[in-house]
Amino acid sequence: MATMRFFVLLALLIPLYAISVHLRPPSAEDVLDVHIIAHSHDDVGWLKTVDEYYTGFNQSIQDAGVQYILDAVTSALEDDPDRRFIYVEIAFFERWWRDQSEKKKASVRRLVKEGRFEFINGDEATTHYSGVIDQMTLGHQFLMKEFGVRPKIGWHVDPFGHAATQATLFSDMGFDAFFFGRIDYQEQKWRNDTREMEFIWRNSKSRGEKTDMWSHVLYASYSYLPGFAWEYGDEPIQDDPRLFRYNVRARADVFAELVRERAATVKHNRVLIPFGEDFQFEKALLNFRNMEKLMKFINGHPEYKMKLRYSTPSIYLQSVKESNPPFNIREGDFFPYADRDHAYWTGFYSSRPTLKLYARQMNGLAHASDKLFAAANFKPSTAEYRAAREKTSVMDDAYGIVQHHDALAGTEKLHVAEDYILRLSMGQHKVEEVVGQSLGKLMGAGGDFGFCHSLNESICEHTEDLNGTVAVTFYNPVAWQRSHFPRFPVTSTDVEVMDSDGQVQKAELFPNADDENKYDLVFVADIPPMGYATYFISSQKTDYTSLVTGVDIEGGLKLDNSEISLTFSDTTGRLDSATNLREGIELDVTLDYLWYNSSTGTSDNRQASGAYIFRPNGTYPISDVRPSITLYNGTLLKEVRQKLGPWLSHSIRLWQGTSVFEVENTVDTIDISDGLGKEISMKFSSSLQTDGKWSTDSMGVEMIERRRNVREWPFNITEPISWNYVPVNEAAYLSDSSTRLTLVVDRSRGCSSLEDGSIETMLQRRTLMDDRRGVGEPLNGTERVRSSTYVHVSSESTAAPTQRSVSLLINNPAVVAFRTVDSTSIPNGGIPFFSRTKRLVWSGIRALPQNLHVLNVRPLDDGTLLVRLHHLYEKDEHSVLSQPISVNLTEVFSSLKIASAQEVSLTANAKVEGSVTNVEIGPTETKTFLIRLKE
Ligand SMILES: [Zn+2]
Incomplete structure (x- = not known):
């Protein structure tokens, strides 16, 4: 790959506000204040599942048992009041805590109170603000209840890049500082060289200095200094001259030199030295004893000009504040991350897309369930309340664990990913019981509701086996009135939909794309704000439900509703323009799919594409063939279905009255029989003049402007495609002075704009090799992935309301609960008896402003x-x-x-x-x- 060289003057990009910096390199007279931070980085699932890691199962995969780490560390701390240890992973700690005697708990509470065992907080990867707040709340509530403490430090030493919104959230949680490990290797080098490893992170355009976060980038990694990983078998410290192999002076010289190297990267004489690694400190005494011999020797020899002490990030921060050096301001976020040439960690944005979607949906369901449960107002003293809370905690636990940086990221082993999905699925079933219980109380109907988990796979027993009438209750967790378009699989064309007043509804049936024996039933459900509405689906003939059959279109096509018009090219058969009818804005925009060949390494660099890293080796169209167009021209829904290749198809949908169009793609198992790994992207190309810019969201909160091939530090480009990939969690857009093209996505993905006017997101990855970052498996995505993207063409000034509201509705889908109605209770042609006795429509809130x-x-x-x-x-x-x-x-x-x-x-x-x-x-x-x- 050709290597290009660019240099952008950093000074131009640091805000003028920045405090002027007068560096004072530590003089020879300065005594370094060395903070040894003992820690263990305990992944909440990665190579093993969370429980395997906790208990120590599957040691052949990785020697790790977190319960023994906590046993060993707390005992070692009890032995010596000078020792300190920081701990991050509350999911493990909570498991351990349940197991401890009251005596041990009292002892640990004392350690926490005295600051010898300190909780700090971590985790982020393709996350959404809503889920992170939930997860952190869970941990913080536990710590407040058991210890009366508030964590004040973010410690993200392993996540693969850092979102600006994460820092904003930390600020809102009352954190004082953010320590992190992984930033782009070229930025890291520049920061090391210029003593810029500590700075003020201005993380939000909207919040400004109010959420500024003092930040520290670790010098290299969170690991032991090289040669001082005693638990891994490095040479122990021998400081007794009466014994053979006395080595303390030689080892102290090496240690001191490494400390001085780090001291040269900050603006004061404090040095932070991480002391730990993944799943370390099971042999806590081995670590502490050796370190103490080193400390004793160095502290006893003034010629080293340093004092070593056990510390924590809080103590380090306090100490830095006392020296009060000036810090510059850093804006934006820390994506993408690369650890060396050709190694951009931009693959994980799209790895395991089904897990990413499922987690997002479960967060929406959990929030909806909480709202319903609150509205139903069960008293905490009752058994039904306690039972419901017990069920909710299954989801809380599952969802908290899935926020881990090797979970949602999709960088875990396959069996660990399956464990996460199992946990979420257990949570889903429990939470649905709470939804049923709450709806039952609100409706006065008991809690016997059913749910369908595979609607996007066209499977739903409640509507497919329709024999009589089923009541469908839609709960809307959003505080606005909502028009929802349900799509239910049915097996007969004799279907009637009625609202709760007994009015028969306009409905349409579309042949199902997955199963020729099924139809999709479509109608409009109007649901009040944070409330529910009930509809009835009956198996009977009606003139109000019409069958929409597919028509094969030979030439081009124009498809429109009242808001938007799409055209499909006569020659290519593909989408080629979109017009916002209300605003009179027409945009030439084409939709194509391409695949990147996953690199298996090149002769000059062995880096392969894998779970973490996206390294493409060539870009190819999925198919050059003109796709067929089948049109389903309904009233509620107009849909074009196109087969784009043997394992790729899509539907482009216009729903009645909406100004966005939906592109739902189905990527079946990717064919690798040609021996090539493939990573699939969907690409929109438009006539917009975008000047190398596009925008993507930060964890669903603010939009961040991205610039192709621009960085604020000296750089080489070794991977021109993947280094321009960034995460999109909610939305991305392209714009010029007058028009904007917005994409709202259903889950986190990788996103880029590699040419002006174009924007692409990655849908699925099937790589052949491990990328050698530890997971030890290729990312072999074989599952069918069905994803939706909502596309909007508009003026600049009207784009945001659509983007924000569509994102919100996608992340907070209507909860759909089914209940069989005894058909004998329906008088001839009339309203079911059920509807006359129950509260079928209800709202718990007055409609709130749209923002x-x-x-x-x-x-x-x-x-x-x-x-x-x-x-x-x-x-x-x-x-x-x-x-x-x-x-x-x-x-x-x-x-x-x-x-x-x-x-x-x-x-x-x-x-x-x-x-x-x-x-x-x-x-x-x-x-x-x-x-x-x-x-
Ligand atoms: Zn980790």
Whole structure:
């Protein structure tokens, strides 16, 4: 691959606000204050499952048992008051804690209180703000309950890049600092050389300096200094001259030299030395004893000009603050990450797409279930309340674990990915029981509801085996009225849909794309804000349900609804333009699919494409053949289906009254019989003049502008494609001065704009080799992946409302619950008896402004409700909707009688001063409250 050289003057890109820097390199007289940070990096599932890691099963895969680490570390700390240790992974700690005696718990509480055992926090990878807040809340609530402590430090030593929103969230959680390990190797070198390893991260355009985060990049990695990994078998320290192989001076010289190397990368005389590795400190004494011999020797010899001590990031930070050096400002995020030439970790953005989608959907379901459960108002003293909370905790646990950086990232072994999916699926079943229980109480109908888990695979027993009538209740977790288009598989054309007033609804049947014996039933369900509506589907003939049959189109095609018009080319048979009819904006835009050949290494560089790393070796079209066009021209839905290759097809859909079009692609098992690994991207190419720029979201909050082939430090480009890949979690767009092309995605993916006017996202990856970053397996994605992308063409000024609302609706899908209705209770042609006795339509909230999202309403065991409100827009994104929002909390929830309310920190572990009758929420801000209801 050709290597290009670019250099962009950094000074131009550092904001003018930056404090002027007068470097004072440590003089020879300075004594270095060396902070030894003992830690263990315990992945919550990677090569082994979370429970295997905890218990120590499967040692042949990896020698790791976290329970023994915690046993050993706490005992070693009890033995010596100078020792300190930091711990991150609450999922493991919580398992261990359950197992401890009261005596041991008292001892550990003392260690925590004295700052000798400190909890800090970690994890991020293709995450969404909603899930991260949930996971952190779970951990912080546990720590507050058991120890009365608030973590104040982010310690992301292993995640593969860092999202700006993560730093914003840490700030909102009251964190003082963020330590991380992995940034682009070229930026890291530049920062090392210029003493810029510590800086102020201005992480949000909207929040500005309010959420600034002091940040520290580890010098190399979170590992032991090389040669001092005693648990791995490095030479022990021998400091007794009476014994053979005395080596302490020689070892101390090496250690001191390594410390000095690190000292040269910061602006003060404090040095942070990580002391640990993955699953280390099972032999805590081996580590501590050797380090103590080294410390004793160095501290006893002033010629080393350094003092070593056990420390924690909090103590280090405090010490740095005392020296008060000036720090520069860093904006943006830390994607993409590369650890060397040809090794961009941009593959994991798209690895294991089904796990990424499932996790996102389960977060939506869990939030919906919480809201319903709160609305149903079960009393904490009752058995049904406790049973429901027990069920919810299964999902909480599963979802928290899946946030891990080797989980959602898709960089775990296959059997570990299956373990995550199993846990989520157990959580799903439990949470659905809570949904049923809550709906039953609200409807006065008992809790006997059924659910369909494979609707996107066209499987649903409740509608397929229709014999009589099924009641379908749709719950809308969003605080706006919503028109939902359900699509249910049915096996007969004799189907009628009725609303709760007994009005027969317009419905349409489309031949099912997966199974010729089925039809997709489509209708419109209107659901009130944070409420539900019930419809009835019956097996009977009706004129209101029509069958839409497919028509093969030979030439070109124009497809439109009231809002948008699409054209398909006469010659290529492919989409070639989209027009926003309301705004009169037409854009030439084509949709193509391509595959990258996964590199298996080249003669000059062995790096292969794999779970973490995307290294393409050539770009190819999926097919040059003109695809056939089959049109289904309904009223509620207009759909074009196209087969694009032996394992790729898509449907392009226009739903009635909507201004976005949906592209649903189906990637079946990718053919690798030609011996080539393949990574599949969907690419839109337009006439937009984009000047090398495009934008993608940061964890679903702010949009970050990306610039092709531009960095703020000296660089070489060794991988021109993958180094321009960044994650998209919610939305991406391209724009010129007048028009914007927006994509809203259903899950996190990799995204790039490799030429002006084009934007692509990666759908599935099937690589042949491991990429040698530890997982030890090729990423062999063989499952069928069905993904949806919602596309919008508009003016710049009207784009944001559509992007934000479509994203919100996708991430918070309507919950669909089925219930069989006894057909004998339906009078001839009339409303089912069921409908006349139950509360079929209900709303728990007055409709809120379009820029305000009720993120959580969650009952807590002390009888309070945890409520989070989130401003969906960023600063200057929209003239009206980006303005701060004022709400009166006591008026928002029409169904709740609020006795008192208190604003709290983001993870509800500290009180915050603020009004609750006049809450002001600024752009992108999330505010959290604890509400007590009247008895
Ligand atoms: Zn890790």
